[in-house]
Amino acid sequence: MQQRILAVLSAALCLAACSGKPADPPPAEVYGTLEPFASEAIYFVLTDRFVNGDPANDHRDQGGAHPTFDIPLAPCDGVAGNVGYLGGDFRGLLDNARYIRDLGFTAVWTTPIVDNPDQAFTGGEEITCTGFGTDRGKTGYHGYWGVNFHRLDEHLPSDDLDFAGLTRGLREAGLKTILDVVGNHGSPAFTMPVAQPQFGQLFDADGQLVADHGNLPPEQLDPVNNPLHRFYNTRPDLAQLSDLDADNPEVMDYLVDAYLHWIGQGVDALRIDTIRHQPLSFWKTFADRVRAEHPGMYMFGEAFDDVAANIAPFTLAENGGISVLDFPMKSAMVAVFGSGQAGFERLGEALYLEGGPYANPYDLATFYDNHDMPRIDASDEGFIDAHNWLFTARGIPVLYYGSEAGFMRGRAEHAGNRSYFGQAGVDAAPQSPIFAPLQRIATLRRESPALQRGLQLNLRLDGDEAAFYRVYQHDGVAQTALVLLNKGDAEREIVLDELVQPGQWRDGMGGESVRIGERVALRVPAHGARVLLRDEPLDAPALLAELARRMAR
Ligand SMILES: [Ca+2]
Numbered sequence: 013m014q015q016r017i018l019a020v021l022s023a024a025l026c027l028a029a030c031s032g033k034p035a036d037p038p039p040a041e042v043y044g045t046l047e048p049f050a051s052e053a054i055y056f057v058l059t060d061r062f063v064n065g066d067p068a069n070d071h072r073d074q075g076g077a078h079p080t081f082d083i084p085l086a087p088c089d090g091v092a093g094n095v096g097y098l099g100g101d102f103r104g105l106l107d108n109a110r111y112i113r114d115l116g117f118t119a120v121w122t123t124p125i126v127d128n129p130d131q132a133f134t135g136g137e138e139i140t141c142t143g144f145g146t147d148r149g150k151t152g153y154h155g156y157w158g159v160n161f162h163r164l165d166e167h168l169p170s171d172d173l174d175f176a177g178l179t180r181g182l183r184e185a186g187l188k189t190i191l192d193v194v195g196n197h198g199s200p201a202f203t204m205p206v207a208q209p210q211f212g213q214l215f216d217a218d219g220q221l222v223a224d225h226g227n228l229p230p231e232q233l234d235p236v237n238n239p240l241h242r243f244y245n246t247r248p249d250l251a252q253l254s255d256l257d258a259d260n261p262e263v264m265d266y267l268v269d270a271y272l273h274w275i276g277q278g279v280d281a282l283r284i285d286t287i288r289h290q291p292l293s294f295w296k297t298f299a300d301r302v303r304a305e306h307p308g309m310y311m312f313g314e315a316f317d318d319v320a321a322n323i324a325p326f327t328l329a330e331n332g333g334i335s336v337l338d339f340p341m342k343s344a345m346v347a348v349f350g351s352g353q354a355g356f357e358r359l360g361e362a363l364y365l366e367g368g369p370y371a372n373p374y375d376l377a378t379f380y381d382n383h384d385m386p387r388i389d390a391s392d393e394g395f396i397d398a399h400n401w402l403f404t405a406r407g408i409p410v411l412y413y414g415s416e417a418g419f420m421r422g423r424a425e426h427a428g429n430r431s432y433f434g435q436a437g438v439d440a441a442p443q444s445p446i447f448a449p450l451q452r453i454a455t456l457r458r459e460s461p462a463l464q465r466g467l468q469l470n471l472r473l474d475g476d477e478a479a480f481y482r483v484y485q486h487d488g489v490a491q492t493a494l495v496l497l498n499k500g501d502a503e504r505e506i507v508l509d510e511l512v513q514p515g516q517w518r519d520g521m522g523g524e525s526v527r528i529g530e531r532v533a534l535r536v537p538a539h540g541a542r543v544l545l546r547d548e549p550l551d552a553p554a555l556l557a558e559l560a561r562r563m564a565r
């Protein structure tokens with residue numbers, strides 16, 4: 013933030029002091045971030061559960077005594093989860109690239125693509141409706157149990173569609189690709205009644221075995237005498253997962269080599285799984301090595317914690333400059349837009365616009381749920397209100413597949429959160445009341461530099477009412493968005509008397525001209541958003557002075 017240029021203040025002072033003299037003030041620099049990736053909006057698919065576009069790669073007879081396809085669980089509150097593969101693949105994703113783009117998104121994050129075990133896991137603890145990290149009977153349909161990080165899992169590609177083909181096809185549809193990177197662990201590695209192939213093992217690009225947990229508890233590994241144990245820690249971490257040793261340079265080489273291979277096939281950004289389960293220094297080295305080949309690559313990690321100070325260290329340059337999923341904002345959004353219906357002021361606490369612990373809060377990946385927690389328990393209106401916030405407030409929006417139709421709302425991991433959406437789900441989604449409002453606000457953000465990267469200046473976050481500016485003035489581009497949100501059940505007039513920018517604005521949705529005088533008084537529909545845009549530099553002195561103060565921090 014400190015390196016921002018402070019031309020705004022001088023411009024404001026000049027307007028006050030040098031009136032009458034038509035000066036040529038230096039360009040006023042105001043923005044939240046200059047990170048290019050902050051212009052994107054991300055659609056997240058659990059690939060196996062999105063769309064099965066090619067039954068030929070389903071491997072329905074895989075696994076022998078421990079089959080991997082279609083393993084339904086006992087119902088939880090009437091909905092049965094499933095821990096087998098259900099067929100979703102690259103083809104199903106690419107078939108719907110245009111759908112995702114037309115919904116307003118510009119990037120796709122898929123679950124990990126690397127080879128996972130070819131059997132269901134027989135160790136671990138029994139799966140329950142509310143359990144987390146309970147893996148008995150589960151398969152690697154989610155992709156987070158890598159056994160060969162150099163090879164695609166066989167359920168994903170088709171004969172005529174490999175990973176490079178997927179990223180190429182997505183790009184042609186206007187979508188970037190985000191690779192989901194795991195560097196903490198391989199697959200479940202111990203507690204199996206009888207050792208199973210691949211579980212706890214790692215293979216290199218040639219298919220040679222490089223690590224093997226041997227179905228031993230971590231404390232019984234013998235890295236000093238057994239070379240195949242040297243990739244792993246001798247203390248358990250997450251569930252029964254083989255836990256990678258951050259201090260072994262061969263582990264880093266293995267991961268970097270593998271991920272550079274995939275990144276070279278058209279990846280635009282990385283999402284980093286379980287980032288808190290490896291030390292900061294590990295990710296610093298990893299990020300440096302990736303960016304040595306791909307300068308400036310945007311990365312965001314999953315640090316599962318609602319306390320900003322606990323997740324912010326990853327974002328600092330000294331630790332690799334890896335942004336994070338905005339868990340504190342996620343909890344606030346659930347409180348505000350879920351059944352609890354807290355007021356907008358609850359979101360203000362999670363923004364950390366000034367003086368917060370993040371390198372830059374504008375670079376955070378914002379979301380309200382995903383595959384690792386219950387989906388948001390919201391009404392249709394709650395989803396609409398959530399999207400109106402997600403696509404106008406600071407941060408890079410991430411939407412979990414199906415949310416455009418309120419899919420499986422309120423459901424936990426084994427109770428529908430990860431259910432199969434399918435082509436039928438995609439095709440029916442536009443009929444949901446949630447769909448069109450999402451498409452409108454996401455499309456507006458896609459076209460607005462102010463909503464993507466503008467400085468956020470809150471005017472009101474109170475009850476059912478939110479009003480704030482997003483201001484972007486940089487490098488010859490000037491745009492300000494005035495955002496007015498109403499999450500109440502009735503239309504309301506939002507009145508603002510301070511920090512007003514008089515003049516002509518245009519309605520971001522309808523395009524019609526809107527004249528603002530000394531105060532703002534605009535009607536906002538129930539569960540609606542009004543976004544006014546101004547495509548020239550601001551000139552209201554009080555507003556400019558306030559923006560200059562914010563930029564100086
Ligand atoms: Ca398939």
Ligand SMILES: [Ca+2]
Pocket residue numbers: 127128129130165166
């Ligand atoms: Ca496999």
Ligand SMILES: [Ca+2]
Pocket residue numbers: 196249250255256289290
């Ligand atoms: Ca670990």
